[in-house]
Amino acid sequence: MLPEPVIKKFQLFNEFRELLHGFSTRQGGFSKAPFDELNLGLSTPDDPQVVKRNRQLFFKELKLPNNYLVFPQQTHSANVQIVNKPGIVSNCDALITNQKNLFLTVQTADCFPVFIFDPLKKVVALVHSGWRGTAQNIVGRTIKKMEKNFGCKAVDLLVAIGPGVQQTCYQVDEKTANYFQQRFLQPDGPGHFKLDVQSKIIAQLKECRVPESQIEWDSQCTHCAKEAYYSYRRDGLNSGRMMGIIGIVGA
Numbered sequence: 577m578l579p580e581p582v583i584k585k586f587q588l589f590n591e592f593r594e595l596l597h598g599f600s601t602r603q604g605g606f607s608k609a610p611f612d613e614l615n616l617g618l619s620t621p622d623d624p625q626v627v628k629r630n631r632q633l634f635f636k637e638l639k640l641p642n643n644y645l646v647f648p649q650q651t652h653s654a655n656v657q658i659v660n661k662p663g664i665v666s667n668c669d670a671l672i673t674n675q676k677n678l679f680l681t682v683q684t685a686d687c688f689p690v691f692i693f694d695p696l697k698k699v700v701a702l703v704h705s706g707w708r709g710t711a712q713n714i715v716g717r718t719i720k721k722m723e724k725n726f727g728c729k730a731v732d733l734l735v736a737i738g739p740g741v742q743q744t745c746y747q748v749d750e751k752t753a754n755y756f757q758q759r760f761l762q763p764d765g766p767g768h769f770k771l772d773v774q775s776k777i778i779a780q781l782k783e784c785r786v787p788e789s790q791i792e793w794d795s796q797c798t799h800c801a802k803e804a805y806y807s808y809r810r811d812g813l814n815s816g817r818m819m820g821i822i823g824i825v826g827a
């Protein structure tokens with residue numbers, strides 16, 4: 577019997593039948609420990625053939641109508657790319673498209689995946705926002721690009737933030753902390769702080785004028801929820817990757 581991948585969905589997107597989205601957990605795949613089970617990251621030391629099988633399983637479970645996928649080569653940058661065709665996009669941490677049947681992906685293990693949908697203009701975006709991307713406001717840059725290139729309005733956007741590492745488990749040094757305002761930091765011993773990246777992303781969305789009622793966030797911690805998620809902070813090189821996907825299905 578094939579394993580059944582456990583996939584998270586966001587309520588905010590439920591009513592839009594044309595929208596396909598999902599965020600994988602580590603549950604329901606072929607990988608062996610320490611990458612068990614649904615490792616979707618080909619950049620990990622896991623067996624690439626097994627990762628490919630996991631990906632096929634995940635895509636099938638999502639009922640992806642075809643394999644028109646876009647993979648960003650994430651570098652913790654603030655680079656945002658508009659894409660029109662499937663393939664790999666180098667040095668990029670946010671993708672935008674208005675093409676139907678083109679599915680954007682992001683891979684994470686602690687960093688936050690941010691899913692954006694404009695139901696009026698039919699535009700989607702998917703952002704990788706770790707502390708570096710968040711310090712550079714990659715979410716704000718993505719929304720600005722959607723406004724400029726597709727006539728989107730931030731007030732119309734629906735935004736879902738997937739699970740990442742929460743403040744209680746995310747100690748940073750002073751150098752990192754200096755990129756963030758006091759209200760996102762908790763002192764944690766000499767020269768150290770606990771950083772709330774997710775709250776900072778929510779604040780950035782509100783600064784762009786996305787209404788709070790149109791923002792959904794998952795407050796589970798990838799570091800704490802060992803059974804459900806991979807965590808780079810927890811497992812280092814032994815960490816697999818989760819994958820987020822969003823796209824508009826069309827005739």
Ligand SMILES: [Zn+2]
Nearest residue numbers: 745797799800
């Ligand atoms: Zn935690």
